[in-house]
Amino acid sequence: MNAEIITIGDEILIGQIVDTNSQWIGQELNKIGVSVYQISSIQDEKQHILNALKEAENRVDIVIITGGLGPTNDDITKITIAEYFNDTELVNYPEITQHIKELFKRFDVPYVHESQKGQALLPSKATLLKNRLGTAAGMWFYENNTVFVSLPGVPYEMKGLMTNEVLPKLQTTFELPFIYHKTIHTVGQGETAIANRIVDFENNLPSFIKLAYLPSxxxxxxxxxxxxxxxxxxxxTLALELEKLKELLPDIIVGFDADTLEKQVGEKFKSENKTLATAESLTGGKIASALVSVPGASGYFKGGMVVYSALLKQSLLDIPKELIEEKSVVSKEVAELMAINARKKMQTDFAVSVTGNAGPTKDNNDKEVGLVYIGIATNTGVEVHEFNFGSPREKVINKTVNKALSLLLKNNT
Structure with missing residues (x-):
């Protein structure tokens, strides 16, 4: 069973807003066994909408449309869909009008504008989908063995309609297959290297199981x-194939599904009853941000410093000016002291430090772009690791964050 998602709105096409609706709809459809074949974003223009509907009808079983259902003149989805189905008769739904009145009363709006009253008119071929959170009703059409669903573009209204109306109705309308996913998180190798390691595994997968690579x-x-x-x-079968992957990639697998690298680091520190601090230069707080993205991080992460300038490294972390002048801020020696002193000042069991040159130029330290030092201090000593993550800047910063978290996960000192 295949579906197509069509988002309508010039604001998406000009980059004014990001289309998060399609992402969420795709996830929810997948959970009930519906595969998304295509996602399209189109203009608020009648012929464009008509063409998109026709093309979708020819290739999928379910068409989900979001946007263009408001009361203003630029919202033309409803009348265009009516034209597509040769359905010029509009039916008035008094319950929609009553709902709008109650909604307006709740928000102290004194009257219903004339344009809002038009929200109660739906094409005669449409089945009403009640929107409990807004004024624009959803619509369900079943024509030529294809289901068409039209939903408002406001995300929380769309989600309410999908959850309460659309998904249950799809499950009773169609006999849907089961779809299961298992996500394996790896660090330390790129997709090409991984693919080379598991080429025989991939070639021998059962026909009903697919493998996808999602690199960052x-x-x-x-x-x-x-x-x-x-x-x-x-x-x-999925469980058996997962076990095979574990045996093939034991050195780089760090978690499954929701067990991300950040979460695994947190579980390690909680289980060992250890605390952690960060001292960041080139990453600008991204390591700390990754750590606190996991609920419960306050149980082990005590805080961090962003010491981006040489002056702050000196004043906050007591890095000697003479050391910086001799070795530069991008050096093993500075990374080592950053980790040691951050641990002391924040009174933690562990501290991780990062310093490096993310580019795009060598700046005044004359160190190569991509050169990074990561230090990890514990009560038994300090380790400093040197890497060159190349370029561009975004790659260097993000690889530094991921490598620092990976080292924390594997560190046993």
Missing amino acids: FGRVRLRLSAKGIDKVLLEE
């Missing part, structure tokens, strides 16, 4: 996806 700087997520009608077979 310093991390690669592997996603195993199983689809079919035999639930038990899917679950058991």
Whole structure:
């Protein structure tokens, strides 16, 4: 069962807003066994909408449309869909009018504007989908063996309609397959290196299981996806293939599904009853931000310093001016003292420090772009690791964050 998502709105196409609706809808459809075949964003223009609907009808079973259902003149989705189905008769729904009145009363709006009254008019072929959170009703059409669903573009209204109306109705309308995913988090190798290690595994996967690579700087997520009608077979086979991957990649797998690298670091520190501090230069607080993105981080992460300038390294972390002048801020010696002194000042069991040159130029320290030092201090000593993450700047910064977290996860000193 395939679906297409069509988002309508010039504001998406000009980059004024980001289309988060499609991402969320795709995730929710996948959970009930519907595969998203295509996502399109189109203009608030009648012919463009008509063409998009026709093309979608020819290739998928379900078409989900968001946007263009408001009361203003630029919201033309409803009348355009009515034209597409040759449905010029509009039916008045008094319950929509009553709902709008109650909604306005709740927000102390004294009267319903004439344009809002038009929200109660729907094409006669439409099945009403009640929008409890806004004024624009959702619409369900079933024509030529294809389901068309039209939803408002406001994210929280769309989500309410999908959850309460659309998803349950799709599940009762169609016999849907099961879809299962398993995400494997890896660090330390790129997708090409990983692919070379598991080429035989990938070539011998059952036909109903697919493997996808989802790379980012310093991390690669592997996603195993199983689809079919035999639930038990899917679950058991997916579990077997996952075990094979664990055996093939034991040195780089750090977690599964929601168990991200950040979460794994947190679990390690909580289980060992250890505390952690950060001292960051080139990453500008991104390591601390990654750590606190995990609920419960306050149990082990005590705080961090962003010492971006040489002056702050001296005043906040007691790095001698003479050392900086001799070795530069991008050096093993400075990274070492940053970690040691951050641990002392914040009174923690561990401290991680990072200093380096993210580029795009050598600046005045004459160190190569991409050169990074990561220090980890504990009560038994300090280790400093040297890396060159190349360029561009974004890559260097993000790979530094991921490598620092990976070292924390594996450090046993």
